[in-house]
Amino acid sequence: MTLPALGWQGLVVLATFGISLLIATYCTYAERVIAAFLQDRVGPDRAGPFGLLQPLADAVKLFTKEEFFPAGANRALFVFGPCLAMITALMSSAVIPFGNFLKFGDTEIHLQGIEINVGMLYVFGIVSLGVYGIMIGGWASNNKFSLLGAIRAASQNISYELAMGLALIAVLMMSGTLSLREITLQQTHVGGGWHLSDIFTWNVFKQPLGFIIFIVCAFAETNRTPFDLPECETELIGGYHTEYSSMKMGLYLFAEYVNVFVATAVMSVLYFGGFNYPFQYEFLDFLTNKTSLSADWAHNIFVLMGVVAMFAKIFTGIFFFMWVRWTLPRFRYDQLMRLGWTILIPLAIFNILLTGGLITFGVIQ
Amino acid sequence: MESLSKRAKVLTKKPMTLAERAYLPAIFQGLSITMQHFFRAATKKQVTIRYPEETRPFSPVFRGLHVLKRDEKGRERCTACGLCAVACPAEAITMVAGERKKGEENLYREEKYAVSYEINMLRCIFCGLCEEACPKAAVYLQADKMAPPRFERDEFIYGKDRLVEPVAPDLRSKRGIQLTPEQADTLRTQTA
Numbered sequence: 001m002t003l004p005a006l007g008w009q010g011l012v013v014l015a016t017f018g019i020s021l022l023i024a025t026y027c028t029y030a031e032r033v034i035a036a037f038l039q040d041r042v043g044p045d046r047a048g049p050f051g052l053l054q055p056l057a058d059a060v061k062l063f064t065k066e067e068f069f070p071a072g073a074n075r076a077l078f079v080f081g082p083c084l085a086m087i088t089a090l091m092s093s094a095v096i097p098f099g100n101f102l103k104f105g106d107t108e109i110h111l112q113g114i115e116i117n118v119g120m121l122y123v124f125g126i127v128s129l130g131v132y133g134i135m136i137g138g139w140a141s142n143n144k145f146s147l148l149g150a151i152r153a154a155s156q157n158i159s160y161e162l163a164m165g166l167a168l169i170a171v172l173m174m175s176g177t178l179s180l181r182e183i184t185l186q187q188t189h190v191g192g193g194w195h196l197s198d199i200f201t202w203n204v205f206k207q208p209l210g211f212i213i214f215i216v217c218a219f220a221e222t223n224r225t226p227f228d229l230p231e232c233e234t235e236l237i238g239g240y241h242t243e244y245s246s247m248k249m250g251l252y253l254f255a256e257y258v259n260v261f262v263a264t265a266v267m268s269v270l271y272f273g274g275f276n277y278p279f280q281y282e283f284l285d286f287l288t289n290k291t292s293l294s295a296d297w298a299h300n301i302f303v304l305m306g307v308v309a310m311f312a313k314i315f316t317g318i319f320f321f322m323w324v325r326w327t328l329p330r331f332r333y334d335q336l337m338r339l340g341w342t343i344l345i346p347l348a349i350f351n352i353l354l355t356g357g358l359i360t361f362g363v364i365q
Numbered sequence: 366m367e368s369l370s371k372r373a374k375v376l377t378k379k380p381m382t383l384a385e386r387a388y389l390p391a392i393f394q395g396l397s398i399t400m401q402h403f404f405r406a407a408t409k410k411q412v413t414i415r416y417p418e419e420t421r422p423f424s425p426v427f428r429g430l431h432v433l434k435r436d437e438k439g440r441e442r443c444t445a446c447g448l449c450a451v452a453c454p455a456e457a458i459t460m461v462a463g464e465r466k467k468g469e470e471n472l473y474r475e476e477k478y479a480v481s482y483e484i485n486m487l488r489c490i491f492c493g494l495c496e497e498a499c500p501k502a503a504v505y506l507q508a509d510k511m512a513p514p515r516f517e518r519d520e521f522i523y524g525k526d527r528l529v530e531p532v533a534p535d536l537r538s539k540r541g542i543q544l545t546p547e548q549a550d551t552l553r554t555q556t557a
Contacts, residue, residue, distance in 0.1 A: 037406040038399045042413040212389075327399040328392065 005107055013094065013113040020093045023318075024257035025055045031257075031322050038326040058250075065246035072142040073243065081137025082244065082251035088130040089258035095119040096265045097181045099275045099307035103296045111275075111307060112181060119180035120172070123266055124165065127221060130259065131157040134223075134230060137252065138240035149239030152333065153230035156220055159340035160227075164217035166348030167210040170355040171203055171270055180266075184274030204271040209351045211271045213344055218267060220340070222259040225325040229333055264317030265310075272313050275306035428491045428506035431484055433529040436474050437551050441529060442503035443482065444475035449495035449504055457488035458495060475501070482528060486512040486521040502547075 029044065029051065036043030044051035069075055097119075099111035116122060131154055138150025175183045187201050204211045220227040231239030238244075241252045268274055280302065287298035331339070384390050414421055423429075434442050445462035463480035465473045472478075489512075495504050515521055 034403070037403045040402055040406045040411060042406075042411050042415070045415070323396060323399065323403075324392075327395045 005109070008107065008109045009113075012109065012111060016093055016096070016098070016113045017090060019098075020090055020258050020261055021254075023261050023314075024254050025059075027257035027260065027318060028058060028253070029055050030318070031325075034319065034322045035326045038323070062247050062250035067248070068243070068245040070142055070243045074140040074142070077136050077140035078243075079248065081133050081135075081140055082248045082255070083133075084136060085130060085133025085255040086251045086258070088126050088133060089255040089262065092123050092126040092130075092262045093258070093265065095122050095180060096262070096269065097184055097274060098265075098310050100185075100303045102300050102303055104300075105296070110181075111303070115179075115181060117177070117179045117182075120168065120178045120183070120270075123180075123262070124161070124168075127259070127262075128157065128161060130255070133252075133255065134240045137244065138230075141240075141243035143243050145236045145238075146240050146242045149230045149232070149236045149242070152232075152236075153223065153240060156223075156227065156229055156336060156340075159337060160217040160220035160344070163213055163340060163344035163348045164221065166345065166352060167207075167213040167217065168270070170207055170210045170348075170351050173352070173355050173359060174203070174206060180269050180274075184269050184276065187273040188276040188280070201276075202271065202273040207271065207351070207355070209347065209354070213348050213351065214271070215267065216339075216344060218263040219321070219324065220336070222263050222321075223256060224260065224321055226328040226331050227336060228330060229336055232330060234330075260318055260321050261314065264314045264321065267317055268310060268313035274313075275303075275310040277306060277309035280306065423509055425508055427508045428493045428496075430486075430507050430510040430512050431489075431495070431523070431528055432505050432507050433482065433525065434503050434505060435530050435532065437547055438471070438474075439532050440470075440472060440474040441478060442474055442501045443479045444477050444501050444503075445479035445482070446477075446500065448498040448500060452494040452498035453489075454492060454494060455488045455490045457485045457490075459483050479525070482525050484523050484528065486523055487518065 032054070033043040033051070035041075044054040047053040047057045069078060094113035095116060097110075097112040097115075101111065102109040134153040135150045138146040138148075138153070141147070171183070172178065175186050177183060177186075183203075187203055219225075223230050229239075230236075231241065233239075236242070241249055244252060283305065284298065284302040287293055287301055288295060291298070293301070436442050445460050447460060447462075450456075450458040450460060460482045461480045462477055465476050465478055491506060493506050496506055512521070512523075
């Protein structure tokens, strides 16, 4: 890679970082507004027009709150916990392909922070690391409730990661690659003519069962309702972040939203065709042949539309996460474990067998 | 056993069907219900009252902050008879009476008037007995004003400066003020 290209790639990494943070910031606002609307309320509308400056006000509040350390807490770990949660949450968005590549003459800028051919494994590894942030924070608090929340988080993540991984294997069997970019590119149909097959190439139509398992596990992995047992207020006060205050608390809450963002991004890459959108090749054809744009710019506009499509899918996913949160009650802990081990994992294994059979008999590739 | 109200319902605990055990149909049902609420909140007017900008309408019989009325010529009606203070169950009203001097006829209607008139709003229970006791139709509880919150206790002792109605009619309480019999009469003649 040449030096300017490296510089451009650095910019993409920075942009990914900034976008993750920005989306997480406005998730806090969106969560409250959506919750309010789902409950026939108004939601925050004081700070700025429609309350849009509310996240800013929250940030100021969190930064100026007292830094509290509980007696007997392990100070170093107490600080390290939220940092780790935040770092791992932000790291996982680095490999998400938000778009194909932009072309400026000879330089190609890939709209993906880091392109590695084991992107899916990387995301899984980092997401599994994320639970350490919760565990360390819960343990360092020197509080029974925090510890219980941390233990729950750990066991929940381990159980649901299994089913999630198994659901994913079915996708990998079809795609034959771990690269998120490759998986995205496979979910499209190159060819002329008017057809809807641009949508039906999405994995969600080939793997409906796998998708349901994946999304249920994604809820559990991000500790969102109905699986938010680690921070279950009714039993554990605040769960692992009971003892946290000020920005350390803010980092935990923030990390959760970054995780939601990454989970929806991964979901749209794996199951909803990532940056592909319906009629994209017709659109490209139109741009190159029917307009006076140069070939590069026609390609760039086509790619940027893909980025828009990707973010539309992500936002829909985030909305769905919030919609579910304000609809479903929380599971009981034993129900959660039973669902994970006795239903989701066997279902995921069945899905693998089914996919394997279908591939063997040539029904799907 | 014979049911007394005939409303008792026999419940049978049926085993759940496959659709119920799968849980997903119920989830989609719940999601559709919340989505209906979402669009209802987004399109129709919400029931929320955004307080400082919008206020809930007061009842016309609400008894709020006191006012000492003036008559139609702008003279204070109160004659410091003390009947309101006697009627007050919370002993919130105190006053000092004084004699009207020559040349003050346009200020006070009667020969005796209240030099000071104080109501302690922390003691007041807003029962309205002072209003009923007043023979001169001078003290009223306004239907559209409340004693606002303060930080200091002594700020709750309202003197004449805050109780007596302003001379200019447009500065007076806009809504729900009860007119004195004379004011009602003049209003009637003016409109007729």
